[in-house]
Amino acid sequence: MGGWPMLDIKYIRSHPEQVEEALKKRNLVGALDQFLDLDRQWRKILVQVEDLKKFRNSASQEVGKLKKAGQDAGELQDKVRQVGQEIKALDDQVKELETSMDAILLNVPNLPHESVPVGPDEESNLEMRRWGEPPKFDFEPQAHWDLGPGLDILDFERASRLSGARFTVYKGAGARLERAVINFYLDVHTSKHGYREIWTPFMVNADCMMGTGQLPKFAEDMFKIEGREMYLVPTAEVPLTNLHREEILDGADLPLYFTAYTPCFRAEAGAAGRDTRGIIRQHQFNKVELVKLTRPENSYEELEKLTADAEEVLQLLGLPYRVVLLSTGDMGFSSAKTYDLEVWMPSYNTYKEISSCSNCEDFQARRANIRYRPEPKARPQYVHTLNGSGVAVGRTVAAILENYQQADGSIVVPEVLRPYMGGLDKITREGR
RNA sequence: GGAGAGAUGGCCGAGUAGGCUGAAGGCGCUCGCCUGCUAAGCGAGUAUAGGGUUUGUAGCUCUAUCGCGGGUUCGAAUCCCGCUCUCUCCGCCA
Numbered sequence: 001m002g003g004w005p006m007l008d009i010k011y012i013r014s015h016p017e018q019v020e021e022a023l024k025k026r027n028l029v030g031a032l033d034q035f036l037d038l039d040r041q042w043r044k045i046l047v048q049v050e051d052l053k054k055f056r057n058s059a060s061q062e063v064g065k066l067k068k069a070g071q072d073a074g075e076l077q078d079k080v081r082q083v084g085q086e087i088k089a090l091d092d093q094v095k096e097l098e099t100s101m102d103a104i105l106l107n108v109p110n111l112p113h114e115s116v117p118v119g120p121d122e123e124s125n126l127e128m129r130r131w132g133e134p135p136k137f138d139f140e141p142q143a144h145w146d147l148g149p150g151l152d153i154l155d156f157e158r159a160s161r162l163s164g165a166r167f168t169v170y171k172g173a174g175a176r177l178e179r180a181v182i183n184f185y186l187d188v189h190t191s192k193h194g195y196r197e198i199w200t201p202f203m204v205n206a207d208c209m210m211g212t213g214q215l216p217k218f219a220e221d222m223f224k225i226e227g228r229e230m231y232l233v234p235t236a237e238v239p240l241t242n243l244h245r246e247e248i249l250d251g252a253d254l255p256l257y258f259t260a261y262t263p264c265f266r267a268e269a270g271a272a273g274r275d276t277r278g279i280i281r282q283h284q285f286n287k288v289e290l291v292k293l294t295r296p297e298n299s300y301e302e303l304e305k306l307t308a309d310a311e312e313v314l315q316l317l318g319l320p321y322r323v324v325l326l327s328t329g330d331m332g333f334s335s336a337k338t339y340d341l342e343v344w345m346p347s348y349n350t351y352k353e354i355s356s357c358s359n360c361e362d363f364q365a366r367r368a369n370i371r372y373r374p375e376p377k378a379r380p381q382y383v384h385t386l387n388g389s390g391v392a393v394g395r396t397v398a399a400i401l402e403n404y405q406q407a408d409g410s411i412v413v414p415e416v417l418r419p420y421m422g423g424l425d426k427i428t429r430e431g432r
Numbered sequence: 433g434g435a436g437a438g439a440u441g442g443c444c445g446a447g448u449a450g451g452c453u454g455a456a457g458g459c460g461c462u463c464g465c466c467u468g469c470u471a472a473g474c475g476a477g478u479a480u481a482g483g484g485u486u487u488g489u490a491g492c493u494c495u496a497u498c499g500c501g502g503g504u505u506c507g508a509a510u511c512c513c514g515c516u517c518u519c520u521c522c523g524c525c526a
Contacts, residue, residue, distance in 0.1 A: 010489090046483055050495045057495090060507040064451045067506095077506040084506080248442090248480085376462060377478075379489080 007108060008366070013039065022111040025118045025328040035104045042097040049090040052083050059083075106210070107217050110363040113300075113337040117327045124327035125340075131311065132320030134344045135403055142409065143347030144401040145278035148174060150409050152432050154279065165276075166268060166283040168394075172432040173424065177400070177413075178286060180420030181393050182261050185288040185313055189390055193309045195259035195290060200239035202262055203230045208242040211368030213334035213360075220269045223283075232265035236289035237387040242368055244293065248380045249372040255294040255302060259390060262287065279394045280345075280352065286393035292386040293370065296362065299384035300337070303359040307339045310355045310390045317414045319399050320344040322351050336361045341391060346402045354395045357388030 012019050016036060023031055059080045066073040112118075117126050148154025153174025159167040170178050189195040206229045209215040214222060214234060223232040233239060240258045249256075264287050275281035290309060294302045307323065314321045326338040335358035342351030362382035365371070371380035404412045411427040418425055 043483065046495085050483065053495060056506080060505095061452060063506045068451090073506070080506045380480080381489095 007105060007111065007363075009039070009105075012036070019111065023108065025112055025116075026109055026331075027120060027329060028108070031104070031108055035101060038097050038101050038104075042094065042101065045090055045093050045097070049087055049094060052087050052090070056080055056083055056087065106367075109331075109333045110213075110336050110360060112328045112331065113359070113361075115325075116331065116337050117325065119327035120329040122327065122330045125330055126325040126327070128323040128325055128339070130320070130322040131315060132318065132344070134320050135346070137346070137405075137407075139407040141346045141402065141405060143278060144398040145347075147401045147405055147409060147411065148279075151411070151427060151429050153177070153427065163283075166281065168279050168282060173421070173427045174397070174432075176421055176424075177417070177427070178393060178397055180417045181396050181400075182286060182288060183420050184316075184417055185390055185393070186259060186261055188313055188316065189259040189288070189290060189309060193257070193312075195257040195309075198240060198243070198258050198260040200233070200236060200243075200260050200262060202233050202265075204233055204238055204242070205229055206231070208238050208245070208368075211242045211245055212238050212364050213332075213367065214238065217333065221267050223265045223267055233262055234266050235264050235287060235387075235389075236260040236262040237291060240289060240291035241293075241364055241370075241385050241387060244370050245368040247370060249293070249370070249383065251295070251372050251374045251378075254372055254383065255292050255298075258291045260289055260291075261393075262289070278347070279398050282394060285395075288390045288393065290357075290386075290388045290390040293365075293372075293383045294386065295372070295374070296381070296384050299359050299361060299386060302384075303337065303339070303357065303386055306386055306388045307341070307357040310341055310357055310388050313391060314341065314343060314354070316416050317396070317400065319396070319403055321354065332356070332358060334358070334360045334363050336363065339388075341389075343395065343399045344403060345399060352395065352399075354399065355389035355391040358386065360385045360387070 007019065012032060012035070016032060019032060020030075023029070059076055063073040063076055063080070066076070117124050119125075142150070144154070145156065149156065151174070153171050155169040155171055159169040162169070186197055190197050203225060206215060209222070209231055214231075222234050225231065239262070240260055243258065244256075264285050266283060266285075268281060268283060271281060279285070290306055292299075292302050292306060311321070311323065321341050321343045324340045324342060326335075326340055331338050338356055338358040340353050341355035341357070343354040344350075345352040361384050364385045365382035368385075370383050370385065372383050373380050400414060400417075401411055404414065406412060406426075409429070413421055413425050413427060424431070
C-alpha cells in the first residue's frame with residue numbers, strides 16, 4: 001500500500017466481522033464492504049503483475065547474456081517490450097486500487113477498546129471520579145468574561161479589533177498568569193513526572209496531520225497556510241507524536257515521554273454559537289501537551305499514569321474536577337480510549353473539559369509509521385501512542401479566575417503559582 | 433533572494449562509457465569460539481514493505497525499495513526531466 005494503512009489490513013481480511021462489529025459501536029455500518037472487494041481485486045492483479053515482472057527480470061538478463069555472446073536478441077527484446085506495456089497498464093490499476101483503498105481506510109476511525117462504554121453520544125459517558133469541592137460563594141460569582149475585563153487583564157474588544165471573534169488579549173497580571181501556568185505545568189511534568197521538554201515548530205506539513213489523524217477528514221477544522229502545504233498546529237500532539245515518524249526505535253528506549261508547550265490554532269468550524277463568551281473556545285489558545293510512545297503491552301497502564309499526571313496539576317492548583325470515560329460515540333477519531341478531565345466552572349455551573357487523555361494504540365503509529373524493535377534482532381512492531389492535555393492553559397486561567405474570585409472581583413493567586421508571579425498573591429484592579 | 437555542491441543499508445563509505453549490486457569495504461550490533469578477567473583475535477549472521485504458499489506473525493518463494501515522482505531502455509543506484517531536503521558562499525534579516 002502506498003499511503004497510510006490505519007487499521008491492520010491483514011486483520012481486516014481475516015476478521016471482517018469483528019471489525020464491522022467494532023465500527024458499529026462508532027455508528028459506522030458497512031464501511032468495509034467496498035474495501036474488502038477492492039482488496040480482493042488488488043491482490044489478484046498484484047499476483048499477475050508480479051509474475052510479469054519476474055519474467056521481465058529474467059528475460060532482460062537473458063538479453064544481456066545473448067548480446068555479450070554476440071548473438072541476436074531482437075525477438076526476445078520485442079517480447080519483453082510488450083510485457084512492459086502490460087506491466088505498465090496493470091501497475092496503473094494497482095495504484096488506482098490502492099488509492100481507493102487508502103481513501104476508505106483513512107476515513108475510518110480507530111476501533112474502541114473493550115472497556116469503553118458503548119453509546120451514541122456524550123450521554124453514555126461514564127463518570128469515573130471527582131476531586132475537590134466546587135466553591136461556595138456568599139456573593140454572586142461572576143464569569144471570567146466579566147472578571148477579566150473588570151480587572152483589565154482580559155480584553156475581548158480590542159482582540160476582536162486585532163483579529164476578530166474568538167481571540168483574546170491578555171494584559172498585565174493576566175498575561176503573566178497565562179505564562180505562569182505554562183511554566184508551572186512544564187516544570188511539574190518535567191521534574192516530577194519524567195517527561196522530556198520539547199519545543200516544536202508551530203507549523204507542520206500535511207504528512208504530520210495525516211499521521212495523527214487530523215487529515216484527511218478534518219481539514220476544515222484547521223488553519224492552512226495560504227499557498228503552502230503547511231498547517232498551524234491544532235495541538236502539540238501533532239508535532240510530538242510525529243517526532244519519530246518513519247523511524248524504527250530501539251525497544252530499550254521505550255517508553256518515551258514528551259511534553260511541550262505550544263499555542264493551538266483551531267478553525268472551530270461547526271462550533272458557531274457555542275461558548276461564544278470568554279476564553280473557553282478560541283481560535284488560538286495555549287496548551288501544555290503530554291505524549292507517550294510505548295510498547296503495546298503496557299499502553300493502558302501508561303494511559304492511567306498519563307491521566308493521573310494531568311490530574312495532578314489540577315490538584316496542585318486546587319481546582320475541582322472530575323474524570324469522565326468517553327463513550328464510543330463521543331471519542332475522537334484516532335482514539336481507542338479517552339478520559340476527559342473536566343474542571344469546575346462556576347459560570348457554566350458545571351464541569352467543563354480541560355484535558356483529554358487518549359490511548360490511540362497503533363492507529364497513529366501505522367499512519368505515521370512509528371515502530372520499535374522489541375529485541376535487538378526481532379522484527380519491528382508499531383508502538384502505541386498516547387496523548388493528553390497537561391492541561392489546557394486558557395481554560396485553566398478561566399477556571400482560576402472563576403474559582404478563586406473574591407467578593408470585590410479580585411482573584412486570589414493559587415499558592416503554587418505565586419513563585420511564578422513574582423510573589424503576587426492577589427490580582428486586583430489596582431495592582432494589575 | 434543570487435551562485436554552487438550533495439542526497440546509497442543502523443552509521444561511515446564504494447559503486448557513472450546502464451546489466452547477475454539489496455547493493456563492495458569498514459564501523460556498530462547479535463550469536464558462537466578463544467582468553468585467568470578485560471582488551472585484542474577468530475568464525476557466522478545482521479534492511480524494510482507487500483503478495484503467494486501455509487493452521488501459522490515459522491519456513492519457502494516472488495515483487496518492490498540506492499531522497500521523492502516521472503521518462504528513456506530488453507534492462508537504471510548508474511542516463512534525462514520535475515520536485516523535496518541538506519550543505520557551502522554572497523545578500524538580507526530577528
